[in-house]
Amino acid sequence: MQFGIFGVGDVARDPVSGRTPSEHDRIKAVVEYAKLAEEVGLDVFAIGEHHNPPFVPSSPTTLLGYVAARTERILLSTSTTLITTNDPVKIAEDYAMLQHLADGRVDLMMGRGNTGPVYPWFGQDIRDGIALAVEKYALLRRLWREDVVDWSGKFRTPLQSFTSTPRPLEGTPPFVWHASIRSPEIAEQAAYYGDGFFHNNLFWPKEHIQRLVGLYRRRFEHYGHGPADQAIVGLAAHLFVRKNSQEAIREFRPYFDNSQAYGHGPSLEDTMAQTAVLVGSPQQVIDRVLTYREYAGGDYQRQLFNVDGIGVPHKTVLQQIEMLGEIVPVLRKEFAVGRPAHVPGAPTHASLQAAARAQVTSHSEEAAR
Template sequence: MELGISTFGEVTPDGVAGRAVHAHQRVQELLEEVKLADEVGLDVFAFGEHHRPDFVISAPEIFMAAAAAVTKNIKLSSSVTVLSSTDPVRTFQNFATVDLISGGRAEMIAGRGSFIESFPLFGYNLDDYDELFTEKLALLLQINQQEVVNWQGKFRAPIPNRGIYPRPYQEAIPVWLGVGGTPASAIRTGKLGLPMMIAILCSSPQQFISFVELYRESAQKAGHDVNQLQLGISSQFLVAETSAQAVDAFYPSYEALMNRVGRDRGWSPMTRHQFESLRKFGPLVVGDVQLAIDKIMEQYEMFHNTRFLAQLVTGLTPHKDVLKAIELLGTKIAPVVRKETGLSKPTE
C-alpha cells in the first residue's frame, strides 16, 4: 500500500494586505513537512485547494513545484483540484510543468470541492455545479491523452485543432477523482476506470463499503480490469509516542476547524464526546503508532485500498508535533502496513 500525507495548509489569517507573516511561516512549514515526508520514505504528498482566509493553499501546483525542488522521490499531488472552477487547459499545463520539474512525479486528484467559494470568485454559477465538472473533466482527460485537441463545449471557448503544451515527462499525468460519497460519483469514476480517492472524515467507514462496491461494479460493467483499479482512502490523522500526546496536540485544531466549518453549514458545536467517538469508533486516526496501524488495516480489510493519505489538521498543533507524526508514519507505520498488505513501495 502507498502511504502519504494530505494537507490543506491551515493558517491563522493575517488580515492585512501586506506582511502576511502567518502565511509566510506556514508556507515554510509545508516545505519542511514535504521534505521530511520524502526523507522518511513516504510515497505521496498532496496539497489541497481552498479559497478561504484560513487556508494558505489556493494554487496546489505552485506548492508542488516548490516541493519538487526540495525532494527526490516522493510523488507530488493535489489533494483536490477544484476542476469545476478552473480552466482544464491551464490546469494541465501547470501540472505538466510540475511533472517536468520533478522528473515525472506529478499527480492530480480532481474534484468538485467541499467548499463553494471558488465558484463566485471565478465567475461560475453554482447551479451548473455538476455539469461544469463533467464537461471540464472530459476536456482534461482528452488533453492528457492527446497533444492536439479538437473540442467544443458549453462553458468554454472551442479548441480548434490546437496543440496543448508543454507535455509531461510521464506519458500522461495520473488523474484521480476525489469523491465524498455520492453514488453518482462512484459510478462516474468506475465507468471512466480512473483511480478514486475517498475522504472519510465524519462518517463511519462502514458506510462506504457499498460505495466502493458500486465503483468496482461500474468499472467492470464498462470493461475495465477491476484488479488494476487504484483506490485511496483519506482520513484525518495525528500520531505521537502516546495516544494522550496525540490527542492533546490534535484536539484543539480539530475542534477549531470543525466549528469554523460548522458555522457555515449549520452544525452544532463540536464536543469532546463527539471527538472521542470519532477517534475510537470512526475514521479519525489519532493516537499512538499501534492505534494508527490498527485503524489503517481495518480500513484496508473493508476496502482493499491501494493508498492511504493521512490528512493533517494543523491549525493549532505545534509544528514539532506535525513533524513527529510524519516521521512516525514513514518510519514506524508505513513499513508494517506495507508488509501486512503485501502492497510494497515500488522499487526504482
C-alpha cells in the same frame, strides 16, 4: 501500496498557545513537511487547492514545483485540484509542466471542492457542479491525449485546432484520482475512465464509504477495465500519534474541540469510533488502519494521512511525520500479507509507461497474426 501525507493549508489559531501562524509561516512549513516526508520514507505528498481564507494553497502547482526542486523521490499530488472552477486548458498545461519539472513524480486528485462561494468567483454556478466536473474532465483527457483538439461544450468557449503545451512527459499523462465524499456521479466518472477513486473519509462512517467505493468498483468492472478488486482506490485519515493513547488524546483534544471542521459536534471519542480520525499509540494506529480494507472493499492502493492544520504547532507536525515514518514500514509489511498477486499497486509514471508499451506490443502482435 503507497503511504503519504496530505494537507489543505489552513491557517488556524493554536488554542493552546494562542498563536496564529502567518501565511508565510504556513507556506514555508508545508514545504518542510514535504521534505521530511521524503526523508522518513513516505511515498506521497499532496496539497489541496483553496481560494479563500483561512487557506493558503491557491496555486498548488507553484508550491509543488518548488517542492519538486527540493526533493528527489517522493510523488507529488494534490488534495484536490478544482476541476469545476479551473479551466481544463490551464490544468493540462500546468500539470504537464509540473510533470516535466518533477521527472514524472506527479499525479493529481480531481475534486469539486467544498466551498460554495468559490464558484461565482470563477464565473461558475455551484448548481452546475457535477456537470462542470464531467464536461471539463472529458476535455482535459483529450488535451493530454490528442495533439490537436477541436472541441465545443457548454461551459467554455470552443477550441479549434488547439495544442496544449508542453505535451505530457514521454507521452504519458499524469494519473488522475477522482475525489468525492458523497457523489455517486464522481465514482461513476472515475470508473468510466478507469481512473482512481479517492474517498476522503475523515467525516464519514464505514458504511457510507463502503457504499460509494463499492459502487466505483462495480462500475469499474462494468466498463471493462478489469475485475472489481483491481480498481484503484485511495483513502484518507487524520492522524495524531503519541507513545500512548492517553497522551495522544489529552494533547489532541483542544485542537479537535476548537477546530472549525470537528469542534462543537460529536465528541473526540465518538468521532474516533465512527470515522477515520486516528488518535492513539503507534500500535493502535496500525491496528486501525489495517481494518480499512473493510472500508475499501478489499486491498487498495493509497493511504494518505492529514497530520497538519487545525492549529497543531509546527514542531508537533514534524514529530507526527517522524512517527509516521516508523509506522509505515509495519503497515507495508502487514498489508502485503495475503494481498492477491493480481491486485495492482498504485500507478506511477513508470508503471503507466510500461502498460502503454505492453498495449502497443499486444496490438502489434495481433496485427501480425
